[in-house]
Amino acid sequence: MSGSRILVTGATGVLGRPLVERLLADGAAVRVMSRRARPAGDGRRCEWRVADLETGEGLDAAVAGVDVVVHCARHQRKEAVHTRRLLDAVKAAGRRPHVVYISIVGVDRVPFSYYRRKVETERLVESSGLPWTVLRATQFHDLVAAVTSAQRRLPCVCVGKGVPCQPVEVREVAARLAELAQGEPSGRVPDVAGPEVRSWYELARATMATWPRRRRIVQLRLPGKTFRAFAQGRHTAPDRAVGKVTFEEFLAAHRRG
Numbered sequence: 001m002s003g004s005r006i007l008v009t010g011a012t013g014v015l016g017r018p019l020v021e022r023l024l025a026d027g028a029a030v031r032v033m034s035r036r037a038r039p040a041g042d043g044r045r046c047e048w049r050v051a052d053l054e055t056g057e058g059l060d061a062a063v064a065g066v067d068v069v070v071h072c073a074r075h076q077r078k079e080a081v082h083t084r085r086l087l088d089a090v091k092a093a094g095r096r097p098h099v100v101y102i103s104i105v106g107v108d109r110v111p112f113s114y115y116r117r118k119v120e121t122e123r124l125v126e127s128s129g130l131p132w133t134v135l136r137a138t139q140f141h142d143l144v145a146a147v148t149s150a151q152r153r154l155p156c157v158c159v160g161k162g163v164p165c166q167p168v169e170v171r172e173v174a175a176r177l178a179e180l181a182q183g184e185p186s187g188r189v190p191d192v193a194g195p196e197v198r199s200w201y202e203l204a205r206a207t208m209a210t211w212p213r214r215r216r217i218v219q220l221r222l223p224g225k226t227f228r229a230f231a232q233g234r235h236t237a238p239d240r241a242v243g244k245v246t247f248e249e250f251l252a253a254h255r256r257g
């Protein structure tokens with residue numbers, strides 16, 4: 001839909017930043033939503049609204065007059081509560097914008113608490129009565145590298161034994177999301193997954209190879225259904241390996257800065 005005004009929630013996040021960049025490059029009219037004020041010197045050609053999905057403050061002004069809402073705001077425990085608040089504000093504004101929601105591959109196959117909330121959130125979007133699109137993606141390279149890097153100061157790095165991962169370049173997910181946001185509502189669309197299914201062990205090793213000093217990697221097997229589902233790769237989508245950028249290419253690009 002050309003000429004649409006597109007609101008992006010979570011626009012300052014890992015996914016939101018390249019998404020806004022891509023939409024602006026496409027010439028779209030973008031409205032950023034954040035809990036923070038616009039940084040001084042941000043001269044990008046987009047609107048900025050301060051709003052908080054926790055309190056609802058600023059939300060009515062953020063959603064007023066938009067044609068599309070791309071919902072990328074993330075909350076580990078309250079994503080469904082926040083999404084309900086967002087959808088209520090959108091409906092109260094009296095228009096029927098296209099709602100595009102980003103979810104995660106395997107949310108309905110892995111009984112991880114955050115994933116259960118993503119399923120609940122998908123259902124809210126689907127049953128909202130608004131036109132909708134839901135895209136599921138695998139883990140972003142950034143997240144996989146960050147999980148290893150968070151353990152940098154520990155004596156060893158722990159990874160799940162036998163757990164695979166199919167990380168994807170966030171810019172590729174952003175490009176697909178931008179395309180969906182500028183298209184017609186499509187319901188649940190095919191997943192986006194990275195080019196290779198790898199082991200977390202290999203990915204942790206590759207991340208550590210960029211550090212001046214290596215750490216020992218300890219592989220842990222945890223009890224319970226959630227670990228078993230991850231170990232079975234239920235969060236991967238080998239038949240949807242549409243991403244092009246490999247994890248090593250991501251690391252090399254970030255190393256160059």
Ligand SMILES: NC(=O)c1ccc[n+]([C@@H]2O[C@H](COP(=O)([O-])OP(=O)(O)OC[C@H]3O[C@@H](n4cnc5c(N)ncnc54)[C@H](OP(=O)(O)O)[C@@H]3O)[C@@H](O)[C@H]2O)c1
Nearest residue numbers: 010011012013014015034035052053054073074139140143
């Ligand atoms: N990371 C992954 O590997 C991955 C993979 C597949 C799908 N996803 C999905 O992609 C989405 C974005 O993930 P991400 O990694 O980009 O998240 P992120 O970097 O953690 O960014 C979170 C965003 O949420 C916003 N936010 C948090 N609380 C808010 C509140 N109370 N009100 C308004 N905004 C709030 C933040 O905005 P401000 O701080 O500016 O307010 C921030 O822009 C999530 O739905 C996630 O489940 C992520």
